[in-house]
Amino acid sequence: MLLRHTTAKEIDRHALTINPAKICQPIGAMYAALGLHGCLPHSHGSQGCCSYHRSTLTRHFKEPVLASTSSFSEGSSVFGGSANLLSAIETIFTVYNPDVIAVHTTCLSETIGDDLHEIVEKAKEEGKVPEGKEVIYCNTPSYKGTHITGYSNQTAAFVKFFSQTTGKKDNTINLVAGWMEPSDINEIKRIAKVMNIKTIVFPDLTNVLDTPLTGTFNMFPKGGTTIPEMKATGDSKCSLGIGPYSTLDACTKLKEKCGVDFETVEIPIGLKATDRFLMTLSKLAGVSIPDSLTEERGRLVDFIADNAKYFWGKRVALFGDPDILIPTVEFLLTLDMKPVYLVTGTPGKHFDEKMVELLKDKVPEAKFKSGEQADMFQLHQWIKQKPVDLLMGNTYGKYIARDENVPFVRLGFPIVDRAGHNFFPKTGYIGSENLAINILRELLDFQDRTCREEKMEFQM
């Protein structure tokens, strides 16, 4: 057994986290910063963090992930990292020449209390920031929240540093993208285009973490929200935050700074979340939903109706990030599946409330947990107590899936043991269909592998 020490018997844990369902803030900030065109993320801490974040993102995307670090030594940890960041800024602009450096912090620089504002101002005074270049920053203490918090902080920093009002409103809708795959953002952009809505998407990871192989290496790929676009967000008609955990802060900041009203919706995974997303967009933009999208919806409904019996009543365990889990759980309920066990390491009441709302009637036996000790060890213990028919989550789930012999659908971050997963969206009706197809395939592959020989089905 891969996880041979996991037993069904639970103890009251208050201090030990085992097999976490979360990561720390700076990796989220690094990811979001890559969604700004011409931006080099910079990790203000000791260099181990930066290497780890880059490696994790690279393993997931199979793409270059560039970022620099202040490379703290013991001396800077005691006397402050100001000199390190000043020298880093000079070296970065001289050697790599990004348009923007987006600085985030780690538990090290946060614990010692480095003042980023002061350091960056000093860099400007000393002429280390060339004309037309920007250094932005956000605080991302690893001991608060999770990678989702870091993503949210970085996205809010884009607003803080760039969004402006000219006083002249533009008929544009800001789509504030929560933590999704580039393919998911791409699908959302496609839907907006089909609906003929003018949008600014930020952070925009498309054409950044899915670049072609051309024989040249572009440190700064063509994708990403541009600075002029980011500035213009202050003049937009309104903002739509896609995934409240990762976008609420940015939306709120934009409202405070530039008076841009906002709404938030769940990431459009599944039939109902996509319905709401389209209706909200349609309402905000004052446009009707075109037939082509209604047809896409119909195709998804058709697929589910055709295969309803395979989904019916299947018990599912899920772990991951709240903005992904909430709509996914809702979608599983649409499929008449039973999401019975759910954990997210990301703390927050919204998740707990949504789970109660979604599950209390349909799956009253469901167990869920968020925050500290809401980890995969807990999830596995629940599975040991009463098994499930399907497990969904990031790559770390495969150890449980193998031990417990359950089908496994990879979903979330990071997925490091398969390639190409990031080409297929799971947002919108088409993405939801991808997800449902994936679930069905895993269930049927499992049946084919494990059923008695005489029960092998040639057709479905």
Next chain:
Amino acid sequence: MAELKNTERDVDTILEDMKSFRDEIITKYPPKVAKKRAKSMVINEDPNNPPEIQANVRTVPGIITQRGCTYAGCKGVVMGPTRDIVHIVHGPIGCSFYAWLTRRNETLPTSDSDPNFINYCFSTDMQEKNIVFGGEKKLKQAIREAYELFHPKTIAIYTTCPVGLIGDDVHRAAKQMMKELDNKVNIFGFSCEGYRGVSQSAGHHIANNGLFRNIIEKGDYEVKKDEKKYRINLMGEYNIGGDEFEMERIFKECGINLVATLSGNGTVEKYHKANTADLNLVVCHRSINYVAEMMETAYGIPWIKVDPLGATSTVKMLRKICKYFDDKELTDRVEKVIAEEMDKVEKVREEIYPKTRGKLAMLFVGGSRAHHYQALFDELGMKTISAGYEFAHRDDYEGRRVIPTIKIDADSRNIEEITVTKDEKKFHPRKTQEEIDQLSKEGVDLNDYKGMMHDMSKGTLVIDDISLYEMDKLIERYHPNVFCAGIKEKFCVQKLGIPLKQLHNYDSGGPYAGFKGAINFYRDIEAMVGASIWKEIKAPWEKKTYAQAQ
């Protein structure tokens, strides 16, 4: 130089050009950075007497380094592979998450009840309140919970950046918890905060100190009469992709008794027997030379540097062991194994050699593989024209003879040096001075390592702590056929149209050590340099011929 691409290259011309390349690179940097980088990029003018290289100094902020931190070197590299220790990371969640299964240290429990915590990730998951009020209470509670759930015999605690700053004393907490648990479990801590030292290297040193003091020194195994012969330890071998399994196989075939491996496929139980070996084989010099030295001092076990990467290097290693034990029965058996294994290796090598001969390689890896893997490329007829380490010290580049001249700078001064003395009960000299001199004459130098530059060609470019910029330019100018580095570099290099072989995780391949490993490596490199896709980078309509046809 761009015209050298994809044809049989004139290596001498390239090596000649590397001097000007080096100077050009340096001019791009701000003056202070340039001055510093200049000392870390050297031409290997005389391999027998390599030039001084600047190494193991702090990283230039903002330069985009490959390096990681002290925690990674201690928990991730040296201690992590031990399967029967519950490794609790005291810190916020990240450090523990990132070191969870990301190094491919394979392990094979001996039975269903054999403890194996390798697939688990344990963390105190520090929160803001723990930073403000201290995290010792939470750490102790975490240890209680780990004990209640798993009943391990050993629990190790690893500190991360904030722990040192807020003053949590994990060593005191460990002692208190041992007492509370009636000494039923060995608990100890490592002060491996990420900001210590300048790289993973400090973490190796800290791990070595703790490994010796808390585990090896506590070993009281008594060797039984029938198991005395040819006892060795394998040191600094972490069983990536099963390398250690292949070494175990070879030693078994040869009748050599492998007592313990530090720390691939390792267990505390095996480490407790380590002091009973008669010879230590050091694979990764950088990460384990400290323990090797301590064991020499404490128990009188000499060490030799070995390199089980490449078939010829493996043969060399086995023959060194034979000379050391000086026993005809052993030598005969080993020679028989060598003959059988080399026969299989040569068959594959001969098939692949024509496809790889004359091709060029560059290696920028960790603290030992940039050296070791050059032997494998040699066997394929491939030339290494540039190489370097992330975090090795001058002795790994220039040889241990320079150790007396190495100055410990301010950044590394606070890494604890422990003083080990002769263990009166367990010490016994394995060789007389005469025997040692004789071995040296036969080419078996005890307690020595000649370094990477000694084995590289004259004129090759050696770069310590290479930056992204330097790497990018190096590839653009010389178009190696294979570039070796890690995951962060992999896709940057491949976008340039050059295949990258990961020599940390082997791109999920391996083993690459020993005889079977050599065959695996030959086949993987054949597939890499032979892959058709590299010829398809330009679309047909982007090529000149298409434009002419218009």
